[in-house]
Amino acid sequence: MLTAALVCAIGLLPWLSRTDPALTVLKARSAERTPDPATLRAIRVELGLDEDPFRLLGKWLGGLLRGDAGRSWVSDTEVLPAVAQALGASLLLMAGAVVVAVLTAGATCARTLWLGSRRRLGGRGPGGTGSAVLAALPEFLVASVLASVVGVQLGWLPALGWYGPRWMILPALALGLPTGAILGRMLDDLLPSAFTEPWALAAAARGVPPASVARQALRRCAPGLLPNLALFVVGLTGGSVAVETLFDIPGLGRLTLRAALAQDLPVLQTGTLALVALAALAALLARFGVRRLTGPALRDGALHSLHRPTPPAPRVVPLVYGLLLATVIALGLPRGPLALNTTDRLQAPSWTHPFGTDALGRDVLARIAHGALSTLGTALAVSAAALLTGVLLGLLPRLSGPLVDTVNAVPSVLAALLVTGIAGSGPWTPALAVAVVAWSPLATHTSALLRQERATLHLTATRALGAGPWYLLRHELLPAVLPPVVRHALLRLPGIALGLAALGFLGLGAQPPSPEWGLLLAENQPYVERAPWAVLAPAAALTLLGALAVTAAGGARLPRRRPKQPTVTVRPADSGPAAPSAETARHAVLAPAPTDSR
Template sequence: MLWRAGLTAALVCAIGLLPWLAHTDPALTVLKARSAERTPAPETLRAIRDQLGLGDGPLHLLAQWLGGLLHGDAGRSWVSDTEVLPAVAQALGASLLLMAGAVVVAVLTATAVCARTLRLGARRRLGARGPGGTGSAVLAALPEFLVASVLASVIGVQLEWLPALGWYGPQWMILPALALGLPAGAVLGRMLDDLLPAAFAEPWALAAAARGVPPKSVARQALRRCVPGLLPNLGLFVVGLTGGSVAVEQIFDIPGLGRLTLRASLAQDLPVLQSGTLALVALAALVALLARLGVRRLIGPALRDGALHSLHRPTPPAPRVVSLVYLLLLAAVIAFGLPRDPLALDTTARLQTPSAAHPFGTDALGRDVLARIAHGALTTLGTALAVSAAALLTGVLLGLLPRLSGPLVDTVNAVPPMLAALLVTGIAGSGPWTPALAVAVVAWSPLATHTASLLRQERATLHLTATRALGAGPWYLLRHELLPAVLPPVVRHALLRLPGIALSLAALGFLGLGAQPPSPEWGLLLAENQPYVERAPWAVLAPAAALALLGALAVTAAGGARLPRRRRTPTPPPAKPGPAQPPATPGQPHPARPVALTTPTDTA
């Protein structure tokens, strides 16, 4: 609790110092937010400083805000001069309602992704490894704002099935909930699909199949066995959907907390920004507590008594033919586009359809889309790979120390990505590596949570207890038992997030925190061509297809991620068979036949 309180205080103080860290005049920023046409005369700026108390320094402002907060007063907005708490409470209510709908969509999507594995595993026809298609990876790679734009333009505008703008009732919640829940559900479904085959191979599942237990009951118990490993990541998704859905809230005009926080950060409206961030931190702490209680409710006794079986099972490498096909397609796009000029303008060829001269069409300035995709792949993919590797290493190292990383993950995850980028820019300055540093600051948190969750369950397994009883030390257990069980699924998780990291890097550049137009980064292509999605859908679909192709390549390459096999000492030859076993006496069960069906919790 002290560690969590210290992190929250440090975050609030950093936000309070944001205008001074950014080396900008807060009075000038507030004046532009109030009235962009007003001339910033010295006397006007002086009056704003006197009104807001900026002359007393940031520490005085922070102490004044904290003092008022203890009495239930978060101050007044510097821009609108209204009470902060009612505005933050209203925005939080809208975000929580949207988050609830998105979670329902995410759970249904994850169930659909795992449906085939559940059906085949319950009937003992799963084979050597769980069947995982690339459709979920493509869906997980699509950016939320692109899904929101397609849903709003097609279903809301063209078909007029659902309202696409505003926030007036349950009908207005369906499309934004789909835009947020579909990619999140695809990621959760892939992670769950990675754990299910090992759950169906546990002794209790084998005993259930031998006793003729209905497959639906076995599937429910397998879900119960695997869900505790995903509850912490589900909590991260919940907080991320509440504060990080800025683009979706902008597209559908939803007065949510993420949109309010972003506007306050751009306008340097410190009372609103600090109150909104504090609400997100409190929500993150509450969700983390509920996730821990859920894990304790599902498999708490087994964790306490060390009665679990390991969910780690060595998997054969994924079929290399599919990965090779995706790699060749992506390489072909890059090879055919590199000889073209990505910056050549042709105003007479604006928004042209795909043709022999322009296989992917042209954008609003007449530039070749294929050339921009190919040249943008060099910087986007290289930086994304470097950030993913750094996030993986940091997440694994911090995940091995859950008492240290748990509160840190909750605090970092509560900060919206754009606000984290502004904080990093204010501290480190703007430059070509600023987006990479900003994304790396928050990209490690889901990997650390995944590592800590798997490590906690692996430490409570029967084979680890037996190995420890035989005299194995902590370093031997970590190297030979824990890391081989934890690293492969975490590496697959990191590869699954690679397309999202590539998009986040380019999106920060579009906001002016890194690479600037006319840079051909993929996120910039999506953002620049989004207003023309109805007139020229190819200008958006082409970079989105490249991003989806990257996601498909990442998930197929991750299918066989595993540690190299250790050399084992040769085992002695089997002993000669002894005398035949006497038959069972009447009324006694046969030794080879399972006589009890227990789940991990019942065993504990």
């Protein structure tokens, strides 16, 4: 039903956007051709646009059932072969990006694995500064740097095209490095608890090799990350529009974007259905993997909780990042972001212009500072809305599961076009587009943690003592689920800011002369070789914001509840022992067994 609603919304996109699809198709076919009424009328008759849009959609669905997705409105070629070829290129790129992401995630949490397997973990927080910066890097910026430096200047690898395995390395690195850093920090958040479970303590006491303990710890934490890995896979396939555009890769993301901009409905609908099918397959494989890894423990309630009180994170590093970002904004606010001076075009950084000037002679520092207000405010608002929506829907996995699979298959670019068509263009259109898809990873993470927490021993004991559902939710489930999900939301904050920036980079967000950071990157991208500071300065500001959010995420935790003081009650001598409270049962289950001193 959700897929049908999505396909119907795409089929009605030209009519929802209140534009003439014949004019859009004519411009896509030939931008220089004059749109006279006779030509537009001929296109409407050719494509059947004069018919009812629902009837037109029904004809396409009927042909799809026969294995015919129709012909492209722009190129007049068969749709299915083009979509299959683009999907193959995207899947190959996704496979390479997943390999890079897994290796990056392993390098991110390698120190935790080494320390934990040797019982030297202590109270360190997850991740490091390097992974924080890497997780905050914009994919299109990484792609631009790799293409211009490694591909063009050094000539080590090809920078454009799609002709063999060597052409896959740079785009796979651009997609896999930030994704792997995020996955690595999420895994690093769970590993310390796994190393304190009874099986790990017993293995260390019996002299099991540390490598075996580390492998079992990874297996213990993997079920909580597999659903999010499935989301990353689908996102890498359909959401890598900017990377495919920069490297000139004929992938499904770029094909879908072009079809959406040209309102080529047969190609757009078929590509979206392919992404939805891929999302459903990835979710199914993730659920199967979770069941294989956890075995009957989910059914029997034999798991231990991975929730632990989060140690206070070091506050020096995020404080430094925050001071740097605040200093940049404070220095740039007194300057004029729109002041033009054509005699100072593309000037290098100096005392007069610390970050240099752009192609119109405008001060880059001033534009970054004034754009920070809208970029940071919008990113924080969207992150808060995504966190609230993700937690609420994640607590209802039967409702959110199919919805997540469908929403995750929609690239943010296509979501922006749909939102623009329904709500119209405006300053909040990019925020709505990103918010439509930003909640799904948080809902998936909430559902995965909730599923494991419900199968823990202490929750089974608390339920057996008579605790009701609301008590379990408030005192046991939410304290265990919310801290890692909040930290995950903070990890996603740079991604949301980068999503807004990517829409601006692709021309679907803020419009000139707005100083929004994504638009700054898009405007200065053609001058990256002549004036790299015009691109590196806003990219550094985005990276600084991401590093601040990621390093601060390590200390996100709920306030600790003060334990109630035990009350002494006088009972008759013949009465039995008092029933223990739920909190007592929790600690009794989690406490190690006493040793026999005899």
